[in-house]
Amino acid sequence: MSSTIEQRGRSWFHALAGAAAPVGGLPQDGLPTSLLVADAELAGQPVRYLAVVVDAGNPFPRARNGEVGLLEGWGLAKAVDEAIQADADSPHKRALIAIVDVPSQAYGRREEAYGIHQALAGAVDSYARARLAGHAVVGLLVGKAMSGAFLAHGYQAQRLIALRDPGVMVHAMGKAAAARITLRSLEELEALAASVPPMAYDLDSYASLGLLWETLAVAEIAQPTAEDIARVQDCLGQALADIAGGAKDLRGRLGATNRAASSRVRELLRAQW
Template sequence: MDVTETMMGKGREAIDLIVDPQGFTENTVGSKTFDDPEFGPGAVVGTGLLNGQTCTIIASDGNAFNEKFPVVYAGIIGMEEGYKMAQAVYASLEADADKPIAQKRPLVLIVDTPGNGPGKTEEIFGMNKATGAYQLALAEARLAGHPIVAMVIGRAISGAFLCHGLQADNILSLDANFGTMIHVMPLTSVSRIIRKDLETLQELSKGNPVFAAGPRFFFALGGVEELVTAIDGMRPAIIAHIESIRQAKLAGKQDSLGPWGRGALGAERGGRVVRPELIALMNAEFAAVASQYAPAR
C-alpha cells in the first residue's frame, strides 16, 4: 500500500476541513461550557456549523497528552476523555430536547484513536464506566433522532472505536491508501485467545473479512457505510449522510441505521452472510419456548 497522504494524528485539522470556514467553537455545546483545559485534553468537543447547520463536533486529538494519566496520549481515549465526550452528547440532547426530529442537531464524530487507556489508576477509578457512559449517550442521542456520523480519519481500534464510532448511524472512513486502520484487535492477540496459529489466521485474513483488518474489509462486513477516496471528499460525504439519516428517521426507518442496519448491510455485501441465518435460528428457538415464560411487562 502506497501511503502518500495521511490524516492520522490530525483530528483538529480535520475539524477545519469539515466544518464551514471559521465555523467551530470549541468547548461549548448548548448551554454547557467545558472550562477546564486540563480535563480530558485528548477529547476535542464543541459546536460547529456544517453547511450552515448547527452540529456537535467530537474529535480525537492525536497530539494531546493527559499529564495526569501517562497511558493517555496519541489519541487514546482515557477516563476523562470518555466522560468529556459523553457530556458533550448529553448537552446536545438537552439543547434540542424540545425540537422535532427535523431540527435535531447532527453529531459528527472524528475518529482517530489507537484504543483506550487501561492503566491501573484508570481501571480503579472507572475508565470502563466513562467509556460506557459515552457509548450509552450516543445510543440515546441516535434513538432520540439526532443524526450521528462517524468519520474515521486515522485509527479506529478496539474498545475506543466501540465507544467513539460504532454507535453512529453511519460510519465513513478514508480509504486504506491514507493509512487508515480499523480493527478490533491484532491477529497476534486473536491467535492467543482462540488458540489458532498466527500463520493460519494470516492466511484466513486474505479472503475472510472477519479475520482481516482495514477499512476495505470493514466495508465488506457492512461496518463502514462508505469509503471516502479523497480528503476533500469528507465534508460533502458527511453532509450527504446527515441528510439521508435524517430522512430515514423521519420515515421511521430507525432499524436501517446504526449497529442493526450495518448488520443487514454486511449480509447484502456478502461479508456477514451467516448472521441473518443465526438470528432466524435464535428467534425460532425462542419462539418455541416463549410460552413457558411470563410475558414482559
C-alpha cells in the same frame, strides 16, 4: 513527539469545524483537552463535531497518544448529553459527527481500578440515546478505529464513512496483540486475515461485513486540501440526507454477504423470544 497519523483526528476536526468556537476544553467545563468539540453548520444543518486527539499532557500516561481513557469516555458522554438536552424541544436536532482516529482504549492499572469500562459504556450510551432521540450520528474514520476506543467513539453511528488509506484500520486489537493472543506470527496472522474477513484490517474486508456506508479517497489525508475538505463535507451531507426520515436503529448494517449468519441468528432469536 506524535506522528502525523496520530494527528489526523485533530487535522480533520479543524478542517471540518473551521472557525467554529470550541465547546469546553477548560477544566471548569468538564471536558478534557484531549477532546475537541465544536458546533457548526453542514449542508444547512446544525452539527456537533467530536474528536479524541493526542494530548501529551494528559494526567493519565496511558491516554497520551489519542487513546480513549477515563477522561475521554466521560467527556464524550458529557458532550453528547449536552447536545441531547439542548435540543430536546427542537424539531431540528443537531447531527453528531464523530471524527475517528483512536489507536485503542487506555490500558493501565489506574484505568481498570477507576472503571474505564463504565466510562466507555457511558460514551456508548450517550451516542445511542442521541441516535434514538433523533440526532443523526455519523462516524468519519480518518485513522485507526481500534478496540474499545472505536466502540465508545463512532461505532454507534447510523452511517460510517472511511477515508481510503493504509493508515485507516478497523479491528478489535492491533496486529501485534492479535498475533500474541492467537499464538501466531504476524505473517501467519496476515495469511489468516486474507481468508477470514473479520480478522482483517483493511477497509474492503470491513466493508464486506456491511458496516461501512461509504469509502472515500482524498489527496492528502494527513493535511487535507480544500478540495479534500469539500469532498468530505459533501459526503457527510449526503449521509445526513440519507439518515433523515429513516430508521433510528442500526439495521442498515445487516444484509451484506458476510453478515448472513448475523441475520439468521436474529431471525431465530425473534422466532423464539
